[in-house]
Amino acid sequence: MFVVLLGLFLIFAGSVTPTNLLMGAVVSGLITLFCAKFMGYSSRGFFKKLSKADEIAVYLAYLLKEIVRENFDVLRFIYRKGQPKPRLVSFHGKVQSEPLRVLVANSITLTPGTYTVRLEGDEYAVHALDEYFQVDIEYSAFFKMARKVEEA
Amino acid sequence: MIRLILAIPFLALGLFMFFSEVVGFYKFTYVMNRMHAAAMGDTLGIGSILIAVGILTGSLSAALKLVLILVFMFLTGPVVTHLIAGAEVETHKNAGHEYQEVDRR
Numbered sequence: 607m608f609v610v611l612l613g614l615f616l617i618f619a620g621s622v623t624p625t626n627l628l629m630g631a632v633v634s635g636l637i638t639l640f641c642a643k644f645m646g647y648s649s650r651g652f653f654k655k656l657s658k659a660d661e662i663a664v665y666l667a668y669l670l671k672e673i674v675r676e677n678f679d680v681l682r683f684i685y686r687k688g689q690p691k692p693r694l695v696s697f698h699g700k701v702q703s704e705p706l707r708v709l710v711a712n713s714i715t716l717t718p719g720t721y722t723v724r725l726e727g728d729e730y731a732v733h734a735l736d737e738y739f740q741v742d743i744e745y746s747a748f749f750k751m752a753r754k755v756e757e758a
Numbered sequence: 759m760i761r762l763i764l765a766i767p768f769l770a771l772g773l774f775m776f777f778s779e780v781v782g783f784y785k786f787t788y789v790m791n792r793m794h795a796a797a798m799g800d801t802l803g804i805g806s807i808l809i810a811v812g813i814l815t816g817s818l819s820a821a822l823k824l825v826l827i828l829v830f831m832f833l834t835g836p837v838v839t840h841l842i843a844g845a846e847v848e849t850h851k852n853a854g855h856e857y858q859e860v861d862r863r
Contacts, residue, residue, distance in 0.1 A: 620819045712833075712836040715839050717797075724844065
């Protein structure tokens, strides 16, 4: 966490000078200590998450690809005649971890053509612009990859 | 000059996505469908524009700040979408007429 905060500080500062490094280290150190003392942060949990970094990187790369692809899919519905046939699909996501459920829900929302309306437990309600977007949404790679991250 | 040539395709794509977003906004007649069009500008539209600006500035620190803007957009966008969609489904009594419900639980 200290390294991430220091990196953020240096990005905002705009340059890597001894003054910025010193100030950044002090501020990042204080915030890390505060989080460890009052917010239950532990570096062990952070390194455990870091060990899943490769799976998360693959997930994010796939998300970016899907965002681009589905943008062009929605374009087709905008420029063709007639209105789409929207659907509200309810299904079980079968992802156990709460943060990963939220990550998948947000990923669905970030890809145009579908967005999550409701997430209760592992039950998703997803609005799809047309039936084209709702086919096999619960078997989409987002859920498969989230389960893979969970197992790792 | 090279930076400008590299940036123009991204700038053009971003502008086209924002233009299409507005077209979609007027074409779709229902709020929940319009949100799909709005998502285009928030994702590929803003992404392309920020890539173009990053290329044009040519500075690593500015590019990293632009990446942070994109991350911030990607983190906050879905929250707003969930809120608007949830409010529409909960408060619009005839919302069910606007879409077909599919239960696969």
